[in-house]
Amino acid sequence: MWNDASTPSVAAAPAAAERGQDFLVVENLSKRYRADQPPVFENVNFGIRKGEFVCVIGHSGCGKSTILNVMAGLEEASGGCVFMDKREIDGPSLDRGVVFQSHALLPWLTVEGNLAFAVRSRHPEWSAQQVAEHSARYIEMVGLSAAAKKKPTELSGGMKQRVGIARAFAVAPKMLLMDEPFGALDALTRGVIQDELVRICEETHQTVFMITHDVDEAILLADRIFLMSNGPRARVAEIVVNTLPRDRTRDSMHHDPQYYRIRNHLLDFLVRRSHRIQQASNSAAAEVQDTGGTVTVYPGLEEEGVAAPSAPAAVPELVRREPIALAGKAA
Ligand SMILES: Nc1ncnc2c1ncn2[C@@H]1O[C@H](COP(=O)(O)OP(=O)(O)O)[C@@H](O)[C@H]1O
Numbered sequence: 264m265w266n267d268a269s270t271p272s273v274a275a276a277p278a279a280a281e282r283g284q285d286f287l288v289v290e291n292l293s294k295r296y297r298a299d300q301p302p303v304f305e306n307v308n309f310g311i312r313k314g315e316f317v318c319v320i321g322h323s324g325c326g327k328s329t330i331l332n333v334m335a336g337l338e339e340a341s342g343g344c345v346f347m348d349k350r351e352i353d354g355p356s357l358d359r360g361v362v363f364q365s366h367a368l369l370p371w372l373t374v375e376g377n378l379a380f381a382v383r384s385r386h387p388e389w390s391a392q393q394v395a396e397h398s399a400r401y402i403e404m405v406g407l408s409a410a411a412k413k414k415p416t417e418l419s420g421g422m423k424q425r426v427g428i429a430r431a432f433a434v435a436p437k438m439l440l441m442d443e444p445f446g447a448l449d450a451l452t453r454g455v456i457q458d459e460l461v462r463i464c465e466e467t468h469q470t471v472f473m474i475t476h477d478v479d480e481a482i483l484l485a486d487r488i489f490l491m492s493n494g495p496r497a498r499v500a501e502i503v504v505n506t507l508p509r510d511r512t513r514d515s516m517h518h519d520p521q522y523y524r525i526r527n528h529l530l531d532f533l534v535r536r537s538h539r540i541q542q543a544s545n546s547a548a549a550e551v552q553d554t555g556g557t558v559t560v561y562p563g564l565e566e567e568g569v570a571a572p573s574a575p576a577a578v579p580e581l582v583r584r585e586p587i588a589l590a591g592k593a594a
């Protein structure tokens with residue numbers, strides 16, 4: 264196992280048998296775009312429990328979007344497989360809702376038309392009124408009721424992104440896959456939508472896999488944060504368990520000493536370890552040893568200068584999460 268002095272309490276990655284209980288299982292996934300080039304990523308293994316919120320962080324180009332697209336059934340892996348609910352994923356399905364980095368709206372339909380189109384696909388038996396009411400709820404959720412009759416060309420980038428988010432939620436997929444969904448939003452809107460996301464996940468126990476480059480967003484939202492090493496031959500090198508209390512809020516979480524330990528751990532990974540792991544896995548002569556596996560870490564439980572306890576026992580089970588209080592309810 265690759266390691267260095269800054270790696271805090273480490274537990275072995277869940278065994279394959281344990282992953283068998285996961286709702287979503289990714290096994291030995293790899294992707295190679297060109298035969299004469301090394302794979303973008305390989306040896307990617309993880310499981311996601313039902314109702315769990317997982318964030319993925321890694322440098323640009325390490326293959327995050329490709330992994331998400333394979334999970335969505337939109338792209339084929341070169342090796343390995345993905346199972347959801349014990350069934351192998353071999354194509355797109357309404358069971359997996361996707362929110363892309365850039366919106367993917369139907370340009371000839373209004374906001375409510377885009378929502379209704381998705382809701383009708385999911386519930387073909389619903390009356391027009393049921394579809395309209397359901398759509399309106401989610402349009403309101405993202406604060407776009409006043410723009411419901413507008414077409415995508417009449418909306419700002421942030422507004423279009425919010426329509427995409429509302430559409431994904433309205434379909435209530437078994438798994439929500441989001442690729443940097445809030446990256447294009449201004450900070451205020453992002454905060455409001457993050458809070459809505461927490462509230463909906465709390466209500467619906469939505470299972471989420473989300474790519475983000477924002478470590479604070481990951482600490483706020485995620486139960487576990489997957490850290491990918493740099494490509495080529497990238498992999499999920501570390502799984503950081505978020506041990507902050509579930510009722511954390513954007514306003515309060517920085518008062519918890521765990522927050523800085525987790526945040527520093529994530530930043531250290533991005534600044535130093537992601538690159539060193541990649542070097543180690545590409546060079547037999549590297550001074551750091553690397554077995555190519557995934558380690559689970561609990562940096563929040565590390566006290567300065569004190570060895571952390573055997574971490575798994577100290578990690579709270581998934582519990583219901585309270586809605587996040589809005590900062591000044593500014594929106
Ligand atoms: N269709 C493609 N053909 C060739 N290379 C691709 C293709 N799509 C992505 N790549 C390459 O695969 C790597 C991973 O891409 P991507 O999954 O988009 O990374 P990330 O989302 O982590 O930034 C990048 O180096 C990218 O250039």
Ligand SMILES: [Mg+2]
Nearest residue numbers: 327328329442
């Ligand atoms: Mg990407």
